Amino acid sequence: MTVVFLIAGLVAFLAAIRLMRAAAVAQDVVTTAQDALAVMAAPDLSEDAKETAVRRASIRLAGRFLVIAGIGIAALAAAAAVVWAGAATGLYTLDEALRVGAGWPFILLSSAGAVAAWIALDRRARVPRGDGAGAERAAEVPYGPLDRALHDLAFATTGQQRQLAALETRLYRRRIDPARAERPVFVTSLPRAGTTILLHMLARCPELVSASYRHMPFTLAPLLWGGFSSAFRRPPEVSERAHGDGIDVGVDSPEAFEEMVWLAFWPDHYRRDHIRPWPDNARDAEFEAFFRTHLAKVVATEPAGRRYLSKNNANIARLGLLEAMHPDACIVVPLRDPAAQVASLVRQHRRFLALHARDPFARRYMEGLGHFEFGAALRPIAFDGSAPDPAGADDADFWLRYWISAYDHVLSRAGGRVILVDHDALCRDPVPGLEALATALELDAPGALTDQAGTLRPPPPAPTLPAAQPALMRQARELHAELRRHALVRETAPRSA
Incomplete structure (x- = not known):
């Protein structure tokens, strides 16, 4: 039962991250940084305009990082709550859960499973809908x-x-x-x-x-x-x-x-x-x-x-x-x-x-x-x-x-x-x-x-x-x-x- 609840905790962690749209927040961080770099390289902008744009980007990045930290804490709390619930019902002890969870077999298998599940969910979410126009637009500039x-x-x-x-x-x-x-x-x-x-x-x-x-x-x-x-x-x-x-x-x-x-x-x-x-x-x-x-x-x-x-x-x-x-x-x-x-x-x-x-x-x-x-x-x-x-x-x-x-x-x-x-x-x-x-x-x-x-x-x-x-x-x-x-x-x- 220890492994079952540990896996359930991992599922809760992934679910919390996806429900709180951590990937979208991370993408916003990348996009903000990307836009700031583009502004810095723009030949037709004054130095004052570049400085203002970069300052705004810095403020936004700081806010996004705080959001990501909050999502991470919430996801860890969700996983910890599932594992604690199993221990509270007497199915195992917290020491046993820590020992199994820290072992390399569980770390290796759970990491591989989590990555595979995340990729599968992403691919399913990216399947083109409708007339395929979205897929055609993505193929024009195939960069994430x-x-x-x-x-x-x-x-x-x-x-x-x-x-x-x-x-x-x-x-x-x-x-x-x-x-x-x-x-x-x-x-x-x-x-x-x-x-x-x-x-x-x-x-x-x-x-x-x-x-x-x-x-x-x-x-x-x-x-x-x-x-x-x-x-x-x-x-x-x-x-x-x-x-x-x-x-x-x-x-x-x-x-x-x-x-x-x-x-x-x-x-x-x-x-x-x-x-x-x-x-x-x-x-x-x-x-x-x-x-x-x-x-x-x-x-x-x-x-x-x-x-x-x-x-x-x-x-x-x-x-x-x-x-x-x-x-x-x-x-x-x-x-x-x-x-x-x-x-x-x-x-x-x-x-x-x-x-x-x-x-x-x-x-x-x-x-x-x-x-x-x-x-x-x-x-x-x-x-x-x-x-x-x-x-x-x-x-x-x-x-x-x-x-x-x-x-x-x-x-x-x-x-x-x-x-x-x-x-x-x-x-x-x-x-x-x-x-x-x-x-x-x-x-x-x-x-x-x-x-x-x-x-x-x-x-x-x-x-x-x-x-x-x-x-x-x-x-x-x-x-x-x-x-x-x-x-x-x-x-x-x-x-x-």
Whole structure:
């Protein structure tokens, strides 16, 4: 009977905690701390506003901790009352109950049972109801409160990330080989040009290594954090990314995390409503040493890797600088039909506007990574020196002008290390295109790339964009034709417009 009443006491303890919503209070603590970190990282708030917000958060946290302490005392009292009741009826003595309850068999089995019961109850409570909209919203940003707090902490402490990276360099100095920073491959273009699918295909080549979700959120320390996080990561699961474009990602999927390094060293380029491009001569010895070491670290995360690979859309604003920093690099710039790309840009911008309105963390997540391409996080790159107004981004003409400005910049800045790839031509006839790309990249195992030809599908006909200005559309098509003439991968015969 002693064990029965001890188990009953444990049930009473768990019931008290759940009935008094201890988990909700704890989540409120995490959310409050998370919001405070976000305020501290906000570039558009004054120091006085930040101090006021943090003071309010501190007061709320103190109150929440008192509530949690009260819940804990009440739950312990409920458990103690059950155990005392059994002893009061003479079924056992309190000394016997203490002896059994303090024994390792009961502690071990009761702890495992309590954890299993708690998880089961949580899963039952999280089963989606109705039309599944709740499950869809949860999948858009698949992070719980603790994950979100960790990400906010990482995004708000760029200086500490650099210090962590310096510690990592000392700890892993024997694994960091400078030769692994040689001949890097940078994939860049405006979003929706085929950069992600190209990244995924190239990442399957054994010599090329990209940053992955395993390195989040402390991406400046991929060896240290990647090794630490692997100890408690769940088994790899894949799901469609927030873009809703059919591309599945998981913890080992390559992703665009390189911009966090540029954010850490060049904060002045990231203005409130635009990003300033980098001059070709914007050399910085400290940054370049850190960047080259970072490239070698990412490659060192995979024993078979020998070359760095990244996808970073913002690199389109620093082509000349990248070539100056890495004269042995390959900079791959996919090109897409401007009407198709603009239509996709408009869709994605509207999609992320809605997502950011529903979930502010989604915006903080994108901004923390340096992804300023869409939604409320949009900060266009001022390619020609003038910053387009993000307020007009719901219009196709905004994106057409942006497209023209971006690829005029590419045409004028692309040097000998830039490889232009006609994405539409590659999708229509992938085998020769992938063979040419593998040769240009000097891949040790070109078959690892060309064997993926079946991944690509012919693109659908480009939309007409009836709301766009005809003059802008003609200018974009003329520029696209000129870019295609310089492309490594292109169609041998011109298509009718």
